[in-house]
Amino acid sequence: xxNDRLTIAGHEFTSRLFVGTGxxxxxxxxxxxxxxxxxxxxxxxxxxVNITDRSKENLLDYxxxxxxxxxxxxxxxxxxxxxxxxxxxxxxxxxxxxIKLEVLGDERTxxxxxxxxxxxxxxxxxEGFVVxxxxxxxxxxAQKLVDIGCPAVxxxxxPIGSGLGIRNxxxxxxxxxxxxxxxxxxxxxxxxxxAALAMELGADAVLMNTAIAGAQDPIAMAEAMKYAVYAGRxxxxxxxxxxxxxxxxxxPIEGML
Amino acid sequence: MEDSIQIQVxxxxxxxxxxxxxxxxxxxxAIKTDRVAVELNLEIMDRKxxxxxxxxxxxxxxxxxxxxxxxxxxxxxxxxGDTHAE
Numbered sequence: 001x002x003n004d005r006l007t008i009a010g011h012e013f014t015s016r017l018f019v020g021t022g023x024x025x026x027x028x029x030x031x032x033x034x035x036x037x038x039x040x041x042x043x044x045x046x047x048x049v050n051i052t053d054r055s056k057e058n059l060l061d062y063x064x065x066x067x068x069x070x071x072x073x074x075x076x077x078x079x080x081x082x083x084x085x086x087x088x089x090x091x092x093x094x095x096x097x098x099i100k101l102e103v104l105g106d107e108r109t110x111x112x113x114x115x116x117x118x119x120x121x122x123x124x125x126x127e128g129f130v131v132x133x134x135x136x137x138x139x140x141x142a143q144k145l146v147d148i149g150c151p152a153v154x155x156x157x158x159p160i161g162s163g164l165g166i167r168n169x170x171x172x173x174x175x176x177x178x179x180x181x182x183x184x185x186x187x188x189x190x191x192x193x194x195a196a197l198a199m200e201l202g203a204d205a206v207l208m209n210t211a212i213a214g215a216q217d218p219i220a221m222a223e224a225m226k227y228a229v230y231a232g233r234x235x236x237x238x239x240x241x242x243x244x245x246x247x248x249x250x251x252p253i254e255g256m257l
Numbered sequence: 258m259e260d261s262i263q264i265q266v267x268x269x270x271x272x273x274x275x276x277x278x279x280x281x282x283x284x285x286x287a288i289k290t291d292r293v294a295v296e297l298n299l300e301i302m303d304r305k306x307x308x309x310x311x312x313x314x315x316x317x318x319x320x321x322x323x324x325x326x327x328x329x330x331x332x333x334x335x336x337x338g339d340t341h342a343e
Contacts, residue, residue: 021325030325045326048267048319049293051286059323060292075326089321092294092301209326 004233006204008182009130009151011069011098013040016199017229018071018184020209024218027062033212034063037222043071043100043207046090065095071132073100074120078113083120087129099124100154102134110160110187114141118148125149134186137171139178152181154207157198158188161210165194169201176202192221192228199232200240262314273312280308282318294321 006013018041024030034042042063063070072090077083080103087099103120105113112135124131125148133145137155145153155175158164165188166172176183182204189195189208198206206229215221261272266282273282279302283290295302296319302310312318 024325027325043326044323046294046321047324047326049286049288049322051267051269051288051320058289058292059325070323072323073326088301089294089296090323092304093292093322094294094304095292095323 004237006182008132009098011130013069013205015040015226015229016205016233017195017225018043018186018205018207019212019222019225020207021059021063022209023213027057027059029218030059030213031062033218033222034068036219036226037212038226039068041069041071041205041207043073043209045075046072046086046093069098070095071098071100073134074102076104077102078104078107080116080120080123083116084123087120087124088127091129096130097128098130098132100132100134112136112156114138117141118144121145121148121150132184137168137175139171139174142175142179142183146179146181150181152184152204153179154184154186156187157185157194158190160187161214162188163190163211163214164188165190166197166201169197172198172203173201189225192224195225195228196232196235199229200235202236203232205229262312264312264315265317267318267320276311278308279306279310279312279318282312283307283320286320288320292322295319296321 006016015038017037017039019034019037019039020043021030074083074086077086083101083103090099091097101121103113103116105111114136117133117135121131121133131150132152132154133150134154135141135145142153142155155172158167184205184207185198185203186207189211195206212218212222212225260275262275263270264273279295290304290307298317
């Protein structure tokens with residue numbers, strides 16, 4: 001599958017697997033897992049620098065911004081004001097105008113507050129950000145985000161970190177058919193088959209963190225996810241057979257005794 | 258230092274030499290200026306201004322950088338509005 005590149009607002013990616021960098025044991029493990037995943041895009045969070053212990057290393061010492069597209073997020077923000085503030089801080093910290101916009105609505109489910117998301121997206125798009133919104137599996141909200149100017153939308157598969165897999169394949173399929181910008185299935189993937197299924201449904205990419213970082217062997221799981229996303233993409237492009245209730249023989253009857 | 262001023266950096270009070278700039282503070286803390294964002298009294302600074310903006314008594318400085326993330330943890334309270342977090 002040569003030249004099957006994903007383009008979002010002028011950024012071109014070879015891998016359709018996006019990975020988060022949270023929850024790893026240390027930066028060395030983070031780096032190895034990301035290398036094994038083959039991802040081009042890695043998400044990061046924006047937080048206070050530890051000023052009392054400056055010996056702490058910087059994540060970006062391990063992830064070369066020339067090699068990876070760093071996608072800062074607004075994780076942990078529960079209102080429009082905070083999300084906009086963290087997005088501006090991320091831009092000021094100087095990687096790019098890309099932002100994975102999260103406005104969360106509830107601590108238990110970490111489901112997006114889609115009303116807040118739309119409001120924050122409007123503000124940030126106006127300020128020139130390339131806004132990639134983490135949203136619910138709601139086709140109408142997805143369309144609104146596109147209308148605002150988001151160059152991709154990122155509907156969830158299941159609650160963040162839940163590992164429940166694709167909970168609503170029908171809504172995701174509707175989003176993929178309705179929405180004319182890249183769809184990145186974000187959050188909730190548990191294992192390789194979940195990622196493959198997302199891609200078979202027609203997702204343009206899959207973003208995950210916990211499924212890899214929380215696996216017993218994160219580096220092996222990162223590699224599994226690489227192949228799953230690739231295989232799912234190939235299967236989607238190949239076009240699967242329709243589901244039928246009864247058998248269809250594969251071997252010809254002619255020539256039988 | 259008798260004539261030091263008090264500022265707040267990432268939520269912690271600290272003394273600071275009068276007329277020190279934001280750039281001086283970052284150097285004192287051994288923080289590389291690339292890859293950080295600095296918010297001074299809730300206003301995000303342009304990196305070009307780090308060496309030109311002097312710190313004043315009561316200034317609130319937030320220095321932020323990228324950490325591992327993707328799965329959200331709660332954002333820290335980096336202070337809001339006009340009250341001093343402490």
